[in-house]
Amino acid sequence: AQSVTQLDSHVSVSEGTPVLLRCNYSSSYSPSLFWYVQHPNKGLQLLLKYTSAATLVKGINGFEAEFKKSETSFHLTKPSAHMSDAAEYFCVVSDTNRNDMRFGAGTRLTVKP
Amino acid sequence: GAGVSQSPSNKVTEKGKDVELRCDPISGHTALYWYRQRLGQGLEFLIYFQGNSAPDKSGLPSDRFSAERTGESVSTLTIQRTQQEDSAVYLCASSLEQGKGEQYFGPGTRLTVT
Numbered sequence: 001a002q003s004v005t006q007l008d009s010h011v012s013v014s015e016g017t018p019v020l021l022r023c024n025y026s027s028s029y030s031p032s033l034f035w036y037v038q039h040p041n042k043g044l045q046l047l048l049k050y051t052s053a054a055t056l057v058k059g060i061n062g063f064e065a066e067f068k069k070s071e072t073s074f075h076l077t078k079p080s081a082h083m084s085d086a087a088e089y090f091c092v093v094s095d096t097n098r099n100d101m102r103f104g105a106g107t108r109l110t111v112k113p
Numbered sequence: 114g115a116g117v118s119q120s121p122s123n124k125v126t127e128k129g130k131d132v133e134l135r136c137d138p139i140s141g142h143t144a145l146y147w148y149r150q151r152l153g154q155g156l157e158f159l160i161y162f163q164g165n166s167a168p169d170k171s172g173l174p175s176d177r178f179s180a181e182r183t184g185e186s187v188s189t190l191t192i193q194r195t196q197q198e199d200s201a202v203y204l205c206a207s208s209l210e211q212g213k214g215e216q217y218f219g220p221g222t223r224l225t226v227t
Contacts, residue, residue: 034215043117044204044218090155101216103148103156 002027004093006104014112019063019078021107023091026072033074034092035065038106044090050074061085086111115139117219119205125225126195134190134222138207146216147180147190148204156204162188195226 007022025031035047048059055067061084065076074091088108094101118137126132138145143164148156158172162182173179177195182188192199202223206216 036218041220043220044206044216046215046217049215101146101158105155106153 002029002031002093002095002102004091004102004104006089006091006107008107009105010108010110012110012112013081015083016080019076019081019085019109021076021089021091021109023065023074023076023104024072025074025091025093027093027095029095032094033065033067034094035059035063035074035076036090036092036103038088038090040087047076047089081109081111083111083113085109117205117207117217119203119219119222121222122220123223123225125227128197128226129194131191131193132195132224134192134203134224136188136190136205136207136219138186138188138205139217141185142207142209142217143185144208144210144216145182145188146206146208147188148206149174150202150204150221152201159190159203192224195224197226200224200226 003026005024013019033050036044037047038044047063048057048065050057050067058064063078065074067074086109088106090106091104117139120135145162147159149159150156160173160180161169177193180190202221204218204221206218208216
């Protein structure tokens with residue numbers, strides 16, 4: 001069975017400072033990993049995905065994530081936060097051979113001026 | 114290039130009534146998923162359709178929940194005899210193929226059971 005744990009329910013940063021949203025996963029298979037963002041009253045949007053190619057994945061809006069198998073982690077980072085980054089972020093683990101996609105509980109990112 | 118659409122966007126219903134939620138996936142997407150998102154929580158998988166195969170209903174929480182899909186088009190999620198615990202946002206997503214993971218989400222239907 002697969003599962004994902006987002007270590008922080010809420011992260012608050014100042015505009016222009018780095019962002020780190022933490023995610024640890026558990027999977028019996030070679031996982032695919034994703035980060036989705038959900039802005040208020042908007043649908044979920046894919047930020048980036050890892051599917052066993054390069055371990056450092058670059059996504060939209062300056063976000064990136066690094067797959068670390070030894071640590072079973074897939075943390076999301078951004079060098080400099082922007083006000084528009086304020087949203088809910090979901091880490092997702094999936095076995096690409098099965099229909100089994102598990103979402104984390106989410107991390108709410110607040111960006112202060 | 115329309116995305117995934119859902120209707121209604123908001124639904125308020127009385128406890129015990131039935132509700133029907135609709136999802137229009139992206140044209141050509143063979144896979145369609147329904148999720149439930151309770152307030153402050155992550156997404157809970159409900160049901161999955163892939164082409165003409167039998168749906169994966171393993172996430173449906175009770176027999177009050179059911180869903181249908183006609184071919185590779187519209188899907189409806191039906192909740193019978195609604196309970197207050199059913200209050201949540203119901204999200205639909207579609208993708209090109211099973212297991213490829215990249216799902217495109219609709220804006221959701223916010224269901225409130227009073």
